[in-house]
Amino acid sequence: AIQLTxxxxxxxxxxxxxxxxxxxxxxGISSALAWYQQKPGKAPKLLIYDASSLESGVxxxxxxxxxxTDFTLTxxxxxxxxxxxxxxxxxxxxxxxxxxxxxxxxxx
Amino acid sequence: xxxxxxxxxxxxxxxxxxxxxxxxxxxxxxSYEMNWVRQAPGKGLEWVxxxxxxxxxxxxxxxVKGRFTISRDNAKNSLxxxxxxxxxxxxxxxxxxxxxxxxxxxxxxxDIWGQGTMVTxxx
Numbered sequence: 104a105i106q107l108t109x110x111x112x113x114x115x116x117x118x119x120x121x122x123x124x125x126x127x128x129x130x131g132i133s134s135a136l137a138w139y140q141q142k143p144g145k146a147p148k149l150l151i152y153d154a155s156s157l158e159s160g161v162x163x164x165x166x167x168x169x170x171x172t173d174f175t176l177t178x179x180x181x182x183x184x185x186x187x188x189x190x191x192x193x194x195x196x197x198x199x200x201x202x203x204x205x206x207x208x209x210x211x
Numbered sequence: 212x213x214x215x216x217x218x219x220x221x222x223x224x225x226x227x228x229x230x231x232x233x234x235x236x237x238x239x240x241x242s243y244e245m246n247w248v249r250q251a252p253g254k255g256l257e258w259v260x261x262x263x264x265x266x267x268x269x270x271x272x273x274x275v276k277g278r279f280t281i282s283r284d285n286a287k288n289s290l291x292x293x294x295x296x297x298x299x300x301x302x303x304x305x306x307x308x309x310x311x312x313x314x315x316x317x318x319x320x321x322d323i324w325g326q327g328t329m330v331t332x333x334x
Contacts, residue, residue, distance in 0.1 A: 200310075
């Protein structure tokens with residue numbers, strides 16, 4: 104099964120900072136990757152699908168890039184409501200639809 | 212409003228059983244493929260199971276294969292997860308989630324999630 108790793112596992116940042124999170128797949132998955140944001144006690148929220156397509160209603164400060172095995176989620180200017188944990192998920196071929204271990208973004 | 216609402220969680224002893232339900236509203240449930248995802252306390256997300264729109268195709272994570280059964284009733288707009296032989300490591304919040312196609316692929320994202328239901332396996 105395809106494994107996903109994320110780096111860093113956590114980071115501290117300030118409002119207005121540019122933040123980049125990396126997700127790496129154990130084998131090539133084309134652009135079959137989604138990103139989610141999860142706040143404590145809440146369900147995950149879809150941000151990005153197909154590696155770089157922004158879900159409707161998601162602020163444009165979120166962007167995704169990558170293909171094959173290496174992917175990034177970028178928040179161009181971190182806002183107070185963006186402090187959360189971020190997960191990548193792969194959709195290459197058939198299930199399992201593996202998730203990455205998550206990256207926690209907290210306040211510096 | 213498009214919505215998924217889980218129910219059925221609770222405290223169960225090791226070796227016991229529990230049936231989770233997920234009620235869908237605001238969309239044509241019978242047209243969508245569905246999943247269960249779980250999250251142990253303080254841990255990350257783990258995909259558990261998938262079911263096609265008709266119920267004819269099903270997949271499970273290795274960790275639950277042979278113990279959990281996913282099913283759906285399109286007439287009742289409901290998704291289910293029958294959990295048997297429960298273990299302490301099954302303790303988690305269980306979410307139902309809708310999977311959607313994108314321009315490039317049949318399965319592209321989990322776009323709608325329920326609020327989750329907590330399952331605790333303990334004696």
